Amino acid sequence: MPLxxxxxxxxxxxxxxxxxxxxxxxxxxxxxxxxxxxxxRNDPRIGQLRRALEVLASERTNxxxxxxxxxxxxxxxxxxxxxDLSATNP
Amino acid sequence: MYxxxxxxxxxxxxTDDYERLARAGCVAVSEPxxxxxxxxxxxxxxxxxxxxxxEFEPKRAAQYGIKHYCWVCxxxxxxxxxxxxxxxxxxxPEFLDRPNCLGVGEIGLNKNTxxxxxxxxxxxxxxxxxxxxxxxxxxxxxxxxxxxxxILDMLRGDSRIRxxxxxxxxxxxxxxxxxxxxxxxxxxxxxxxxKCTPQRAADMVEMYGTERIMVNSAGDxxxxxxxxxxxxxxxxxxxxxxxxxxxxxVYENPLAFFSQCPRxxxxxPLAATA
Ligand SMILES: [Zn+2]
Numbered sequence: 388m389p390l391x392x393x394x395x396x397x398x399x400x401x402x403x404x405x406x407x408x409x410x411x412x413x414x415x416x417x418x419x420x421x422x423x424x425x426x427x428r429n430d431p432r433i434g435q436l437r438r439a440l441e442v443l444a445s446e447r448t449n450x451x452x453x454x455x456x457x458x459x460x461x462x463x464x465x466x467x468x469x470x471d472l473s474a475t476n477p
Numbered sequence: 478m479y480x481x482x483x484x485x486x487x488x489x490x491x492t493d494d495y496e497r498l499a500r501a502g503c504v505a506v507s508e509p510x511x512x513x514x515x516x517x518x519x520x521x522x523x524x525x526x527x528x529x530x531x532e533f534e535p536k537r538a539a540q541y542g543i544k545h546y547c548w549v550c551x552x553x554x555x556x557x558x559x560x561x562x563x564x565x566x567x568x569x570p571e572f573l574d575r576p577n578c579l580g581v582g583e584i585g586l587n588k589n590t591x592x593x594x595x596x597x598x599x600x601x602x603x604x605x606x607x608x609x610x611x612x613x614x615x616x617x618x619x620x621x622x623x624x625x626x627x628i629l630d631m632l633r634g635d636s637r638i639r640x641x642x643x644x645x646x647x648x649x650x651x652x653x654x655x656x657x658x659x660x661x662x663x664x665x666x667x668x669x670x671x672k673c674t675p676q677r678a679a680d681m682v683e684m685y686g687t688e689r690i691m692v693n694s695a696g697d698x699x700x701x702x703x704x705x706x707x708x709x710x711x712x713x714x715x716x717x718x719x720x721x722x723x724x725x726x727v728y729e730n731p732l733a734f735f736s737q738c739p740r741x742x743x744x745x746p747l748a749a750t751a
Contacts, residue, residue, distance in 0.1 A: 389683075389717060451677065455651035459622035460589075466627055467634075470591045472598065 478720065479746050480727035481505045482706050483734075484583075484612075484646060484664055484693035487534050487545065488526075489514075494696070494703045499541040501707045504746050507735065508534060509548040509583035509612050509646075514698050516555055520564035523551070527568070531575040544743060546735065548582035548612050549573065556596035557587075566599055573607055579738045580604060582612025583646060586624040589616060598631055605637035610738050615647045617671050625652040629659060642737055646693070649673055653681055657689060662734050666695045667705035675708040679716060687725045691734070 390398070417427075427433055439454045447453060463469070485506045487495070498506070508530060517523060530547040538545035549572045551565040572578055581604040586593045604611045613632075616624035625645070632638050640660035648656055648663045649672070656663045665678040673681075678692055696703030706727055713723045735741050 449650075451650040451680070455649060456622065458619055459651065460619050462623045462626040464630075467630065470594060472591070472594060 478502050478710055478724060478727070479504050480706055480710065480724075481507070481731040481735075482693055482696075482703075483507045483644070483691050483731040484509060484666065484695050485703055486511055486695065486697040487538065487703075488529055489698035490696055490703055492537060492540075495538055495541040495543060497704060499543055501704050503543060503704075503706070505544040505546065505731075505743065506538065507546040507548065507579060507612075507731070509614070510550050510552060511583060511614075511697070512552045512554040516558070517561075520561065520568060523565045524568055524571075527572045531572055531577055535577045544577075546577050546579045546741075548579055550581050550584045550600055551596060552583065553585045553587040553593050553597070553614055553616070556584075556593045557590060559592050559595060562596045563599070566596075566603060569600075569603060570607070573609060574740075576740055576742070578740065579735055580610030580612065581607075582610075582644075583614035584611065585614035585646075586616050586628060587614075587620070589620055589624045589627055594627065594631065597628070598635075601631065601635055601638065605635060610734070611638070611643045613643060613645045615645060615652060617647070621647070621649065622651050625655060629655055629661075632661075633659070644691070644734060647672060647695070648681075650677070650681065653685060657685060660689075662689045662691065662730070664691045664693050666693055667702070667709060668695050669700050669702070675705065675712040678709050679712045679718075682713070682718075682722075682726065683716075687722055687730070689730065689734075690726055691730045692726055 435457050438457050442450060442453050442457070479502050482498070482503055485508060487506060487508050510526065510530060513526070527549050530549065534547065535545040549569050551562045556562045569581070581600055584597055584600045586597060601611065613628055615621055615628060628645070632643060641662070644662040644664055645656040646664035647666045653663055665681060666672045667675055667678060672695070682690060692706055692709045694703050694705035695701060696705070702708070710723055710727060732743070
């Protein structure tokens, strides 16, 4: 018998709380560290983290997949033409 | 529970790990050829590596009652050096006939470059000509989604390739669907930080079912746990999944995939206890 929503929630609530606290403490650690904010301002990963947190804070059907895609390079369906793989036989 | 680890780099593990695997219920491992942590200098280095995989490791495993199988190839990282990669591809047929060799792997992409794609296609061609199984490494982290889609494009482009003879490894939440929908086998890798946890692997089983899905440890020289499959078994049990369901994923599925290899020989420990 699969667990009910309530049972899954009870089982994982403390783990989820703990992981959110871990994330919060890491953000504090970065803030506390020496150096100026300028060093991080242009790092694209900051924007990715922000978008991931926004996804978590909204209603979604597939959080894990969406967050994976935020941290992924995009796929270009025309990549084979751009690589010109036809001209490479050994 | 008896299980098979379909992806474990035993050359980088100590003999004690074989003993721990045996005690944990592991009856067979399959070891794909991979990057050794540094780029090798010549094709001869690979020849020695393939001898290690086909001669030495099966003996070391047998001391603990574990059957050792392997795969040979030039890995995606070293494929960036196209001329060296072609020298290595030329020696692969010497090893494809070895009794413990299951096919060509783990081939794939690493940074999704043109050179990697060229060498991937040449090894797919080799596998098709020799009618071998293929084990595919998909890239990590930000390269995984793009690289997995590119790999599926290339496999689809070769009409000789039958999806049921290919295992797409290291799938995660954003790539598993593409591989399963096209009929491939998939592997979920339980590896700290960069890949998947036992909990998330169990989640994917709950979302996608048990057909053509396997779980592996990809134990290697990095921070990894060669016994990680047992963590998955435990997680599934804690969630109330049946022993039958779990056994399908960790034992019957790898068995079904590997047994398509004509050299596959395996005596089931389950038959002995029945
Ligand atoms: Zn591997």
